[in-house]
Amino acid sequence: MPIADPSPVLRLSGRNPPHAFVAPSPAAPAGPPPARVHGTATGPTDGRLRRVFMVGCPRSGTTVVQAALSAHAGLLTLPETHFFAHLLGGFDAWLDDDMDACRAGWRKRLGLYWRPALHRRIAEEMQGIGHPLGAGYRWRAGWTGRASVRRFVAGLDEGARRTGRHGWLEKSPDHIAQVEAIQALCPDARFIHVLRHGEDVVASAIEGEARHARERAFSGGIGHWVRRWNRAAAAHLDAAGRPGHLVVLLEDLIAQPEREIARLCAFLDLPAPVDAGRWESPGHVADLQRHPWQTGALAQGFQTPQRKFEALFGPQMQSWIRSHLADYPLLRETLAQRQQALIAALDGDTGAVAAARGAACAGCPHAGTARTG
Template sequence: MPNAAEPQRLFVVGCPRSGTTLLQSFLAAHPAVHSFPETHFFYRLPAAASAPVGPDLVADLPQVAGFLGRPDTCWPSQPTVGAAVDTFLATADAVTAAAGATAWVEKTPANLYAIDLIEALVPGARFVHILRDGADVVTSLCANAAGWGSTYTVDQALDLWSECIAVSEAHRGRPGHHLVGYADLAQHPEDTLRAICTAVGLPYDPAMVAGRAEAARGLIKDFETWKGANVGPLEYAPRARFARSFDAATRAHIDRRVAAVVVPETAHR
């Protein structure tokens, strides 16, 4: 557990295009919460605290510091994983305190694959997982992945979604983990956010709903055009784009594969 001088450390995780930015924006609108753009830090670390940080991430550490809002951060030379994480935490904690906040949120979807490492090295870490209907996730992955330099076939997107669902479901009910459905968040934001706040130890504040779009503007990088909808009105139109994007045979294939994945109703209602 963090000591009294440390802020709460929250991680939003889930499959890409599942609503992680939407969830982050709601949380970041809380007056006691500070957040920052995706850092892509933790999932790129080796699994052992004593291991050296890989050269690609070492080269990107100044950029990570910039995302945290402290580009002058002094990282250890030839850092180990443990030393790099300590520097990240000290920087994030300091930025949060300077903002007058008592909690910070790191949202990088791929941190879903670094949960064990984060739990081992980040005292008091708590995770909010978001789950979304597979048909909508697959549609969005296939339509938007080129924006971040990737591509997905329908089955590759289904594989990724299924894998991410399995990871989140494996953590359902574990201490420090709370699972939320995208449909619930989009349709019933206040009730859903109240439940999240209870789970992570924050008081609910109406500013979370009222300030969501403005908070999103401060979290989305200039080139992240695929996140643009988060700065506008909250809309929920399940499977509307799915129906327009694929022919009948492909939709039927997606439906079969999605139906084969057991997801609690609150994750896709």
């Protein structure tokens, strides 16, 4: 599974969805293979390592999903690396929905050579992860950003093979800002998007800012987190229904963990889990010394998180937040429509797949017309 090596100038393709950031290399596959409904007892049916990225707005439950999936799916996992966020940057431009600025920055950084300060920061983020890239992994002078990506992914592949895993799962929520670049550089990657109700995310982030002020992990204030959740929700919506992407709602996972974990494994073409509602947190999910706020998520598991919105905010602030957040029920409904065929396929309902595709084509200007020639 080679890593795509984009040309120095990455360009847009009119064949891709809006905001698609693609590598024009003719050798790169068009996208990840479609998810199969069933894996095998020994792993993926095609024998290829699964490269999985989990993204979302912080405080959305990504740590819980990561731990549960890693426990059941046989994937190598590790604490948040923020690798692509540090390497490629562009978060502020992404938050402003200025994708042209993001792409320009990505092109520049992929061609730059070794930067000591950047690599020290990445190394600090990856402390305590048990050398999943191999004990001999080192950053080297003379590596471009593009070479660093190749070595990073190859190291995770090596770690998965060395430990007998079906692939690996990298969970850094802020990589949602670099999804297009990651997909261009690693075309066979699959992305799991985790979405939680905006009110709960904002409340959790503000509480985290108060509890963990020393770490400065959730700074920015209420307005920032409202804006950040809205932008993440828009990114999830844009990805829903696209090949290689699955959006998971935290409330659904908590309500029906067996069903949702089974869907996730089917999406990755991995063996169906047994007793998915129970799991013990695997090693290297989180670095709790550096990220102590993740302790509660691992301890709670699939328990419904305590509702904090009304306790933290008064009536006026609640009204302001609700008026500025995207409409969650509408977002949920739209996501379900866009993922209808995929979810039906993951559940093995071929009739529902055909019906969903038929419904999607009903509004097509060519619907009902015969093609000749």
